[in-house]
Amino acid sequence: MTNQKMVIPDAKSGIPIAFPVAMPDSALFPLNGNRFPLKKLLKKLGPNANGARINALLDSMRASSPTRRPSDPEDHASWNFHHPSALMMFEEIEAAAMGKQIVVFLDYDGTLSPIVEDPDRAFITSEMREAVRDVAKLFPSAIVSGRCRAKVYDFVQLSELYYAGSHGMDIKGPSKGHKSQKRGNQTVLCQPARAFLPIIDEVYKALIEQVKHIPGAKVENNKFCLSVHYRCVEEKKWVELADQVKLVIKDYSQLRVTHGRKVFEIRPTIKWDKGNAVEFLLESLGFDESSDVFPIYIGDDRTDEDGFRVLRERDQGLGILVSKGPKETNASYTLQEPMEVMQFLRRLVEWKKVPLFRH
Numbered sequence: 001m002t003n004q005k006m007v008i009p010d011a012k013s014g015i016p017i018a019f020p021v022a023m024p025d026s027a028l029f030p031l032n033g034n035r036f037p038l039k040k041l042l043k044k045l046g047p048n049a050n051g052a053r054i055n056a057l058l059d060s061m062r063a064s065s066p067t068r069r070p071s072d073p074e075d076h077a078s079w080n081f082h083h084p085s086a087l088m089m090f091e092e093i094e095a096a097a098m099g100k101q102i103v104v105f106l107d108y109d110g111t112l113s114p115i116v117e118d119p120d121r122a123f124i125t126s127e128m129r130e131a132v133r134d135v136a137k138l139f140p141s142a143i144v145s146g147r148c149r150a151k152v153y154d155f156v157q158l159s160e161l162y163y164a165g166s167h168g169m170d171i172k173g174p175s176k177g178h179k180s181q182k183r184g185n186q187t188v189l190c191q192p193a194r195a196f197l198p199i200i201d202e203v204y205k206a207l208i209e210q211v212k213h214i215p216g217a218k219v220e221n222n223k224f225c226l227s228v229h230y231r232c233v234e235e236k237k238w239v240e241l242a243d244q245v246k247l248v249i250k251d252y253s254q255l256r257v258t259h260g261r262k263v264f265e266i267r268p269t270i271k272w273d274k275g276n277a278v279e280f281l282l283e284s285l286g287f288d289e290s291s292d293v294f295p296i297y298i299g300d301d302r303t304d305e306d307g308f309r310v311l312r313e314r315d316q317g318l319g320i321l322v323s324k325g326p327k328e329t330n331a332s333y334t335l336q337e338p339m340e341v342m343q344f345l346r347r348l349v350e351w352k353k354v355p356l357f358r359h
């Protein structure tokens with residue numbers, strides 16, 4: 001992951017403004033039917049290609065909701081081959097996890113709840129809650145979300161889980177002495193971005209003011225980070241919205257902007273992401289040095305790539321991307337939608353419950 005500056009001309013003056021964007025080094029941007037790394041793309045566009053630069057920004061905003069990206073059948077075939085369904089490969093996953101302690105990490109939006117227009121109405125079904133509860137009774141489990149911890153807890157309402165809100169910058173749980181956690185049954189609390197709270201609050205207010213004239217734009221306070229949603233903003237207003245966000249953020253070198261599903265995520269520049277939350281939780285659970293642990297991370301968004309990456313680097317467990325189509329990912333397997341996530345969680349429970357000595 002690098003912090004790159006995307007230089008985009010101001011919509012009115014045309015003056016280029018550097019817009020800090022954190023993205024994986026492998027990120028590719030579309031142009032004329034091909035895809036290029038950012039540096040190469042900007043070189044191709046040349047210094048005066050303002051219109052093309054705006055198109056590049058728009059393409060990257062469109063690509064932030066991958067369900068709209070068409071992909072050809074060949075892409076799909078290769079994708080399915082390299083990232084098979086975690087349900088189809090369940091027996092292989094069982095075999096790899098045999099004799100190891102499974103630890104489950106779950107993203108929230110797009111993974112446990114379907115993506116909906118209103119972020120305040122992204123409810124989890126009672127069946128999904130049941131499946132997550134059953135998993136958490138058997139394996140240490142955590143929700144790792146971009147949302148503020150309190151909000152995601154309100155949706156999930158399960159006290160047996162760890163919760164890592166604000167993209168992992170606010171970690172807590174489960175309640176002290178909760179019987180369902182065999183290891184690490186003490187309350188943990190980790191808030192590495194506490195010092196940023198006043199700035200986040202200030203920027204929250206400034207953003208609300210700055211985007212209030214754009215119909216459909218919504219600023220969400222996630223405590224240690226902020227979301228500016230454009231799912232309900234007309235596409236012709238997207239560049240204007242990006243400009244407004246830029247205008248506010250340019251005065252705050254302590255903050256950076258990342259891109260989620262039709263959302264700009266404004267976060268402290270500290271090196272702490274969902275991957276760090278995974279590391280922290282594994283350590284809290286006593287699995288830091290252990291080779292007998294099998295972490296499973298399930299997520300749908302770019303921010304979940306940090307979680308997948310950590311598991312790859314540790315060479316432990318596996319990442320499962322929730323996606324219907326090809327995406328660049330560090331995950332090994334896929335599930336198409338939250339319904340399949342629920343099926344996968346249920347299979348984990350059934351497998352663990354089979355009274356065989358093999359576990």
Ligand SMILES: O=P(O)(O)OC[C@H]1O[C@H](O[C@H]2O[C@H](CO)[C@@H](O)[C@H](O)[C@H]2O)[C@H](O)[C@@H](O)[C@@H]1O
Nearest residue numbers: 108109115116117119122145146227231261263
């Ligand atoms: O890490 P996550 O749990 O996936 O949270 C990431 C962001 O999710 C939410 O926004 C996304 O879901 C909304 C509800 O389905 C949708 O309207 C929006 O377009 C998506 O980006 C949440 O509202 C954000 O605060 C989170 O950062």
